[in-house]
Amino acid sequence: MRGGSERGGNLVVRKVADLTGPGITTGFRMDAADLGIPVTAPDGRLLFVFGDTFEEARVGGGWWRSPVALYGRMSPDGELPGAQGELGKSVDWAAAVGGQHAQQLRPYAHDDPSLSTVLPTDVITIGSDMYLHVAVHQGFGNVRWSEIWRSRDAGETWHPTAARFPGTLHGGMFQLLTWALGDDGYVYVLSTGFQRDKPALLHRVPAERITDPSAYRSWGRRAGGWWTRGRRDRGWSWGDRPTPVLDGRVGEMCLRPLDGRWLLTWFDEGGYRIDALVLDTPVAVCETTVEDRVTLIRGGAWGQEDDFHVAQLYGGYVIPGSTLDDLHLTVSQWNTAVGWPYRVMHFRVRGLADTP
Numbered sequence: 001m002r003g004g005s006e007r008g009g010n011l012v013v014r015k016v017a018d019l020t021g022p023g024i025t026t027g028f029r030m031d032a033a034d035l036g037i038p039v040t041a042p043d044g045r046l047l048f049v050f051g052d053t054f055e056e057a058r059v060g061g062g063w064w065r066s067p068v069a070l071y072g073r074m075s076p077d078g079e080l081p082g083a084q085g086e087l088g089k090s091v092d093w094a095a096a097v098g099g100q101h102a103q104q105l106r107p108y109a110h111d112d113p114s115l116s117t118v119l120p121t122d123v124i125t126i127g128s129d130m131y132l133h134v135a136v137h138q139g140f141g142n143v144r145w146s147e148i149w150r151s152r153d154a155g156e157t158w159h160p161t162a163a164r165f166p167g168t169l170h171g172g173m174f175q176l177l178t179w180a181l182g183d184d185g186y187v188y189v190l191s192t193g194f195q196r197d198k199p200a201l202l203h204r205v206p207a208e209r210i211t212d213p214s215a216y217r218s219w220g221r222r223a224g225g226w227w228t229r230g231r232r233d234r235g236w237s238w239g240d241r242p243t244p245v246l247d248g249r250v251g252e253m254c255l256r257p258l259d260g261r262w263l264l265t266w267f268d269e270g271g272y273r274i275d276a277l278v279l280d281t282p283v284a285v286c287e288t289t290v291e292d293r294v295t296l297i298r299g300g301a302w303g304q305e306d307d308f309h310v311a312q313l314y315g316g317y318v319i320p321g322s323t324l325d326d327l328h329l330t331v332s333q334w335n336t337a338v339g340w341p342y343r344v345m346h347f348r349v350r351g352l353a354d355t356p
Contacts, residue, residue, distance in 0.1 A: 175194045274296045312335055
């Protein structure tokens with residue numbers, strides 16, 4: 001299916017497969033799950049982190065857990081599953097974190113007086129450590145705080161760090177984030193609220209201080225400025241008051257260095273679609289306009305779906321091994337009226353490297 005915006009009209013989009021659901025993840029007792037945020041673990045395995053997960057194929061269908069994680073196996077020739085020739089088989093699940101059945105990564109009770117659920121927002125590998133940012137909800141969208149967990153055994157076990165961020169930080173725009181490590185030693189962080197009604201902010205933190213909240217610096221416009229050529233120059237700098245760099249109703253995001261550039265994908269709630277920006281640097285996001293965005297997958301109506309139109313879609317996370325010309329994404333879908341489908345799917349996008 002060819003699709004995309006005017007800038008992305010040459011894209012070829014295909015749904016490769018469902019990644020969760022009956023007969024796919026039943027053996028892990030997780031027929032219903034969303035997000036599926038992928039990362040390469042320090043030992044080379046692919047780890048996918050999921051949000052609210054249930055044993056039966058419906059939201060609320062028994063044994064509620066979040067987050068949980070599965071290890072995915074590469075194809076025998078070492079290529080990304082589905083990347084060559086025919087679409088073929090998608091990710092082959094190898095194992096669950098926690099044993100035969102996917103266990104919650106950290107023990108806590110859902111719907112207790114202090115919290116209802118803990119949702120992952122992004123995961124990153126730095127050296128031999130992995131870091132998972134999670135948001136603690138008391139009712140969906142009411143984020144009390146967020147925090148960072150660490151794994152030192154390739155994702156098998158997770159433990160909280162000292163990093164905790166209040167839900168009200170930056171006007172509630174540091175609840176849901178994506179992050180990626182640059183070659184300059186900094187982790188670049190885009191953040192927003194969990195309500196999908198806010199723009200996004202940009203921050204950076206030295207990689208070795210990722211668990212130190214005081215080390216995060218926001219990218220913002222200076223409150224003052226100076227006069228040049230008859231006008232006041234209100235430039236951008238690190239450490240100033242955070243200023244939105246991505247407008248609109250921003251949802252789930254994924255920032256990754258790719259092919260010598262940076263790729264940002266995100267769910268645009270206002271536009272009901274998953275969009276992308278190809279950037280030279282993370283800070284270049286503040287220089288982009290709506291016309292620079294490329295639509296990868298559009299929302300659609302139930303019963304009228306195709307490869308390029310997906311009903312009640314969200315997410316859009318880059319699977320490691322992707323390139324700009326051969327991009328693989330995990331995309332979530334939830335029929336909120338009846339509770340199913342509620343699943344993660346694998347999509348393949350060709351041609352993004354050729355967009356202007």
